Amino acid sequence: MPTSTHGYTTSRKVYKEMVQSIETRKWGKLGLFMSRLCKNKPAMAGLVIVSLLVISGIAAPLIAPHSPIEHDLSSMLAGPSWDYPLGRDEMGRCILSRIIYGARISLLIGVASIGIGLAVGVPLGLVSGYYAGKADFFMQRVVDTMLAFPGLLLALVIIAVLGIGIRNVVIAVGIAIIPVYIRLVRGSILSIKEEQFVEAARSIGSSDLRIMFRHLLPNCLSPIIVQSTLHMAVAILAAAGLGFLGLGVSPPTPEWGAMLNGGRLFIRGAPHIATFPGLAIFLSIMGFNLLGDGLRDATDPRLRGRG
Amino acid sequence: MSQYIIRRLLSSLLVLLVVTILIFVMVRLIPGDPATVKLGPEATKVDLELLRRYLGLDKPATVQYFLYMGNLLRGDMGISTRSGLPVTTEIMSRLPNTLLLAATAILIAIVLGVTIGVIAGAKQSSLFDAISMPVALFGVSMPSFWLGLMLILLFSVKLGWFPSAGAGSLRHLILPALTLGVGNMAIIARMTRSSMLEVIRLDYVRTARAKGLTERRVVFVHALKNALIPVVTIVGLQAAGLLAGAVLVEIVFAWPGIGRLLVDAIFSRDYFVIQAVVLIIATGFILVNLVVDIAYAYLDPRIHYQ
Numbered sequence: 001m002p003t004s005t006h007g008y009t010t011s012r013k014v015y016k017e018m019v020q021s022i023e024t025r026k027w028g029k030l031g032l033f034m035s036r037l038c039k040n041k042p043a044m045a046g047l048v049i050v051s052l053l054v055i056s057g058i059a060a061p062l063i064a065p066h067s068p069i070e071h072d073l074s075s076m077l078a079g080p081s082w083d084y085p086l087g088r089d090e091m092g093r094c095i096l097s098r099i100i101y102g103a104r105i106s107l108l109i110g111v112a113s114i115g116i117g118l119a120v121g122v123p124l125g126l127v128s129g130y131y132a133g134k135a136d137f138f139m140q141r142v143v144d145t146m147l148a149f150p151g152l153l154l155a156l157v158i159i160a161v162l163g164i165g166i167r168n169v170v171i172a173v174g175i176a177i178i179p180v181y182i183r184l185v186r187g188s189i190l191s192i193k194e195e196q197f198v199e200a201a202r203s204i205g206s207s208d209l210r211i212m213f214r215h216l217l218p219n220c221l222s223p224i225i226v227q228s229t230l231h232m233a234v235a236i237l238a239a240a241g242l243g244f245l246g247l248g249v250s251p252p253t254p255e256w257g258a259m260l261n262g263g264r265l266f267i268r269g270a271p272h273i274a275t276f277p278g279l280a281i282f283l284s285i286m287g288f289n290l291l292g293d294g295l296r297d298a299t300d301p302r303l304r305g306r307g
Numbered sequence: 308m309s310q311y312i313i314r315r316l317l318s319s320l321l322v323l324l325v326v327t328i329l330i331f332v333m334v335r336l337i338p339g340d341p342a343t344v345k346l347g348p349e350a351t352k353v354d355l356e357l358l359r360r361y362l363g364l365d366k367p368a369t370v371q372y373f374l375y376m377g378n379l380l381r382g383d384m385g386i387s388t389r390s391g392l393p394v395t396t397e398i399m400s401r402l403p404n405t406l407l408l409a410a411t412a413i414l415i416a417i418v419l420g421v422t423i424g425v426i427a428g429a430k431q432s433s434l435f436d437a438i439s440m441p442v443a444l445f446g447v448s449m450p451s452f453w454l455g456l457m458l459i460l461l462f463s464v465k466l467g468w469f470p471s472a473g474a475g476s477l478r479h480l481i482l483p484a485l486t487l488g489v490g491n492m493a494i495i496a497r498m499t500r501s502s503m504l505e506v507i508r509l510d511y512v513r514t515a516r517a518k519g520l521t522e523r524r525v526v527f528v529h530a531l532k533n534a535l536i537p538v539v540t541i542v543g544l545q546a547a548g549l550l551a552g553a554v555l556v557e558i559v560f561a562w563p564g565i566g567r568l569l570v571d572a573i574f575s576r577d578y579f580v581i582q583a584v585v586l587i588i589a590t591g592f593i594l595v596n597l598v599v600d601i602a603y604a605y606l607d608p609r610i611h612y613q
Contacts, residue, residue: 042444141321141322141325144318144322145322145325145326145329148322148323148326148589148592148593149326149551149585149588149589149592150547150548150550150551150552150588150592151551152551152552152554152555153551153554153585153588153589156554156569156570156573156585157330157333157334157581157585158333159573160333160334160337160573160576160581161333161336161337161338163338233448237450240450240452241450241452241555244452244555244558245554245555245558245570246574247570247573257452260452260453260456263456264456264559267456267459267460267464268464271460271464274453274456274460275457275460278450278452278453278456278457279453281450281453282445282448282449282450282453285448285449285450286444286445286448289444289447289448290444
């Protein structure tokens with residue numbers, strides 16, 4: 001049947017070609033993204049720092065030279081030595097081991113609190129941006145109210161309500177991050193929801209839920225990933241800040257902010273106690289900032305150097 | 308324009324109202340109650356009941372909220388359970404210190420940040436640019452509480468130039484203000500630089516150069532004015548966050564401000580003080596944001612506010 005050959009086979013061929021071109025474009029985009037990222041030296045430096053952080057977090061028991069909680073009051077405040085390269089703290093514990101184990105705590109708090117931010121913020125942002133109208137208005141007022149509290153203040157109040165402990169720090173930091181994700185996703189959705197592919201999906205009878213999660217969400221993944229990387233820095237800083245105020249993880253858990261707080265009182269006689277944990281916080285934050293900036297530049301080079 | 312300002316004002320008032328409700332609810336979720344905290348575990352039931360009635364805690368929550376709002380409008384924020392003093396007195400004795408610290412910090416941040424940003428932007432790829440931008444990145448990533456301790460170590464312990472704690476003189480102010488300002492300075496410098504880079508390539512700047520103006524005049528008079536528009540927003544956001552950021556710096560330098568008051572209040576569960584300080588910081592944050600939005604509308608007439 002010539003017509004079927006022409007009608008059916010040709011359209012199938014065209015379809016195959018389209019899929020192929022889309023695939024190439026997709027991989028091409030990823031390739032482009034990777035090459036942009038790899039050429040960005042500061043971003044690569046960030047990636048190295050973040051990788052070191054993750055490795056020391058995961059392999060802490062293998063890398064740490066001593067136990068992070070074993071104390072020895074006879075050699076408290078001892079300075080750096082061969083056995084204890086970063087010295088000992090006010091309880092005679094190994095500072096290097098505590099910093100290595102502390103990476104675990106910081107990463108855990110960062111990842112878990114961002115998980116809370118994503119799990120609550122993304123769906124709310126999707127609904128807010130997609131439906132607009134009253135739901136959006138209401139949601140935006142809630143976001144306005146939450147954003148009326150600077151992040152650290154909100155976290156402080158939540159800790160006051162929930163009490164100290166690692167779980168509560170995660171909840172406090174996570175809740176403080178939620179409004180940022182709502183705003184981000186809503187903004188992205190508003191800019192793409194009038195596009196043709198959404199109309200196409202709607203015209204073939206896709207449900208709102210399907211459109212939101214299958215069609216719209218994948219299109220705002222890159223700002224979400226960039227934001228999450230940058231937010232790891234914010235979460236680590238917030239957790240360390242709470243720890244420094246004595247409102248974070250309970251002792252003797254090796255947490256960088258709490259270690260810094262412990263060393264604060266000995267800044268005159270034994271400055272190494274406060275110096276090294278602070279350096280760890282600083283480097284981690286810088287690592288995530290560099291990587292986040294690099295990811296942003298690689299996804300959208302027009303934004304290079306902003307902010 | 309005036310319609311925009313009125314609408315923005317009303318929405319800020321609405322947010323402020325919701326904030327008071329939220330703070331009221333959150334503070335009541337803190338475990339225990341003010342009466343038990345004040346009288347301790349030894350108190351008799353009768354005493355507790357009397358104090359609860361005195362503090363108005365025996366009334367339904369909605370009534371308590373309206374009483375709280377009524378008192379708030381009269382400037383009465385309750386009595387501190389820790390010191391026994393009126394919360395308003397406690398706050399008024401400390402708020403000026405925090406405001407002084409925050410204002411000095413933002414001043415340092417603006418003056419140094421804009422200057423560094425303008426020079427780095429105007430002389431892109433110069434040595435100054437190559438050095439100042441990585442340094443600015445350090446500043447962005449630097450935890451203020453660590454920087455504060457390091458400054459104490461260097462300037463108080465080693466060099467003995469500045470006192471490490473307390474308030475009362477200009478010498479006391481410099482280290483805490485610098486600590487609080489550095490992060491903001493770095494952000495402002497980066498923002499000014501990138502904004503400057505965009506503006507400096509525009510036609511009108513080329514025209515200014517072409518008509519023979521000095522480079523200094525081109526950069527500081529022609530380019531800077533337009534480059535500063537996005538910087539204003541950043542400065543506003545930074546300034547608004549400073550009151551909260553001051554909490555950590557006040558602890559490092561034993562600075563007698565409301566941030567330290569808040570942390571002490573959280574430890575001793577001083578409910579009315581927590582409530583008041585959080586409300587003041589949030590109100591400051593909302594007010595500064597409002598001012599920034601209005602300033603932005605004036606500065607950039609191209610933007611039409613819907």
